Amino acid sequence: MIEARGLRKRFGDFEAVRGIDVAVRRGEAFGFLGPNGAGKSSTMRMIAAVSPVSGGELRILGRDPATEGPAIRGRLGVCPQEDTLDIELNVFDNLFIYGRYFGIPAADVRERAAELLEFVQLTEKAKVKVEELSGGMKRRLTIARSLINRPDLLLLDEPTTGLDPQARHLLWDKLFRLKQTGVTLVITTHYMDEAEQLCDRLVVMDKGVIVAEGSPLGLIQQHSTREVTELRFGVADEGESHEGHAEKVADLGERVEVLPDRLLVYSEDGDEVVAKVHERGLEPVAVLVRRSTLEDVFLHLTGRTLVD
Numbered sequence: 001m002i003e004a005r006g007l008r009k010r011f012g013d014f015e016a017v018r019g020i021d022v023a024v025r026r027g028e029a030f031g032f033l034g035p036n037g038a039g040k041s042s043t044m045r046m047i048a049a050v051s052p053v054s055g056g057e058l059r060i061l062g063r064d065p066a067t068e069g070p071a072i073r074g075r076l077g078v079c080p081q082e083d084t085l086d087i088e089l090n091v092f093d094n095l096f097i098y099g100r101y102f103g104i105p106a107a108d109v110r111e112r113a114a115e116l117l118e119f120v121q122l123t124e125k126a127k128v129k130v131e132e133l134s135g136g137m138k139r140r141l142t143i144a145r146s147l148i149n150r151p152d153l154l155l156l157d158e159p160t161t162g163l164d165p166q167a168r169h170l171l172w173d174k175l176f177r178l179k180q181t182g183v184t185l186v187i188t189t190h191y192m193d194e195a196e197q198l199c200d201r202l203v204v205m206d207k208g209v210i211v212a213e214g215s216p217l218g219l220i221q222q223h224s225t226r227e228v229t230e231l232r233f234g235v236a237d238e239g240e241s242h243e244g245h246a247e248k249v250a251d252l253g254e255r256v257e258v259l260p261d262r263l264l265v266y267s268e269d270g271d272e273v274v275a276k277v278h279e280r281g282l283e284p285v286a287v288l289v290r291r292s293t294l295e296d297v298f299l300h301l302t303g304r305t306l307v308d
């Protein structure tokens with residue numbers, strides 16, 4: 001569906017995407033995970049055939065975006081980072097006008113709009129002005145709108161940013177169902193839980209390059225340990241820096257990361273780490289044993305947290 005080789009995006013002297021290779025297969029949910037400024041949106045806009053490629057090769061649905069932009073855009077659904085709905089219009093009309101813009105006959109658009117409103121659970125809001133909708137409803141409507149032309153490929157740029165947990169889960173459920181119907185999804189996100197939930201495969205991006213690629217589980221297995229023990233030390237121990245504590249637990253795991261507010265000990269068995277910490281007379285004020293996540297993968301690969 002998408003083939004990129006050495007893909008680059010420059011803005012003046014600044015290179016936002018610095019030669020990435022990506023292959024997205026039909027029917028998969030593919031993710032670009034990375035912090036703000038990693039180059040995800042810049043990549044997505046090239047894939048959406050709305051931003052010219054500065055270097056390298058890009059084929060979308062077997063076509064060249066430089067010469068076949070309109071044909072590509074006709075087969076894509078695009079859900080941009082910011083809602084671009086017409087807030088003066090009601091929910092149904094937002095879909096109707098968009099469908100007509102694609103040249104779909106009025107009767108077909110009506111039918112398709114009704115079907116999509118059902119899918120995103122907005123049927124009862126059909127006549128409500130968009131400005132009266134909640135953030136989650138607007139996102140669902142944007143997704144419905146992006147599906148009006150029955151796209152082969154759906155591009156979602158940060159689909160759940162700014163939504164509350166309940167709205168995010170509802171949206172994930174809708175995207176999961178879409179995937180089951182055979183739509184290929186390409187998602188950018190800086191939420192590791194979103195990437196883990198939705199993506200079959202993903203690339204981790206940082207500063208315009210890909211630093212890792214694989215399935216969420218594969219990446220975790222390759223770049224992290226099974227468990228992570230988080231240790232926080234109290235104010236009374238401030239004299240002794242986190243680095244000081246880190247030295248004392250360094251041999252308890254495969255590696256230790258020092259964050260401003262806590263230590264992360266990477267090992268296969270977190271309970272064993274906790275027992276040894278206590279045996280050594282260390283007294284953390286908070287201890288948490290958890291499974292490794294993509295956040296740990298990112299930290300290991302870049303030395304930074306995703307939310308920095």
Ligand SMILES: Nc1ncnc2c1ncn2[C@@H]1O[C@H](COP(=O)(O)OP(=O)(O)OP(=O)(O)O)[C@@H](O)[C@H]1O
Pocket residue numbers: 011014016034035036037038039040041042043158190
């Ligand atoms: N039109 C533009 N002109 C100049 N610089 C730009 C432009 N668009 C993006 N950039 C820069 O390119 C870099 C990558 O931006 P991009 O939006 O692709 O990142 P991102 O990973 O999508 O992050 P975010 O989640 O913040 O959108 C950033 O440093 C950004 O400031």
